Amino acid sequence: MLAYLDGQYVQKEEAKVSVDDRGFLFGDGVYEVTRVMRGKIFEEEGHWERLQSGLRDTRIDASHVDQGQIREIYQHLIQQNGFADKDATVYLQVTRGCAPRAHYFPKPPCAPTVYAFAAGFTIPTQLRHSGVEAITHPDIRWARCDIKSINLLPNVVAKQHAVEVGAWESVLIRDGAITEGSSTNIFGVIDGELRTYPKSNYILPGITRDVLIGIARDEGIPFRDRPIFWEEIPRLEELFATGTTTDVQALVKLDGKPVGDGVVGPVTLKLLNALMERLGTTFP
Secondary structure, X not given: OEEEEOOEEEEHHHOOOOOOEHHHHHOOEEEEEEEEEOOEEOOHHHHHHHHHHHHHHHOOOOOOOOHHHHHHHHHHHHHHXXXXXXXXXXXXEEEOOEOOOOOOOXXXXXXXXXXXXXEEOOOOHHHHHHOEEEEEEXXXXXXXXXXXXXXXXXXXXXXXXXXXXXXXXXEEEEOOEEEEEOOOEEEEEEOOEEEEOOOOOOOOOOHHHHHHHHHHHHOOOOXXXXXXXXXXXXXXOEEEEEEOOOEEEEEEEEOOEEOOOOOOOHHHHHHHHHHHHHHOOOOO
């Protein structure tokens, strides 16, 4: 499998970074995961803008790599790895680069490390049809969750907690409200109204999240940017997770109790089908 690392294409198993890379030592970097459908990059502009926002906020200077170069890297990885006529994802990571270990930024600045690889993607159809179970988990992450940082230890711990109890996702609770999932954004339906946590520093501004809000408005689905509070959870008619590799995944149980009727709801299904249409595919 071919990967990209700092201006060169190499076999993924041969790609190597220094043990002094700040991504390795501090989690000092940002990343993007982008869906590529039969060679077409989905929501390219949104992913590029979020990457640039993360680089600005972390003050990582990767200005030597522009959007056109990133597009070329993606397309080359897709073509050379045999995904041109298939569904795939591309992972892109930019760290601050290599320098002797110290908490402050290297001075003078070092060249960032840019790494990317492609992987095949198959929609887990059965899970989309049946729905999955989730649990609640305290959201004790830092207060800049809007940065797509590679430092994901709290998310990893939350996801592992879900796995250990046989659940698919951990739904994070901060200040008495659902913020998002360990690796997803979260939407719910209460009294026929679609709701999700408003954009802020406490959630990742998901690309799929934005697409689905646009679809909901186009389809006339009542929508409000408003948190789902803990005491409102028993009133949920539907609950679902979203993301680049999640699409729209119904959460039909939360903490062992059915959400609504305990099946994939009509709003969830409508949004899933509309998203599949945007992606240029159909939901079987």
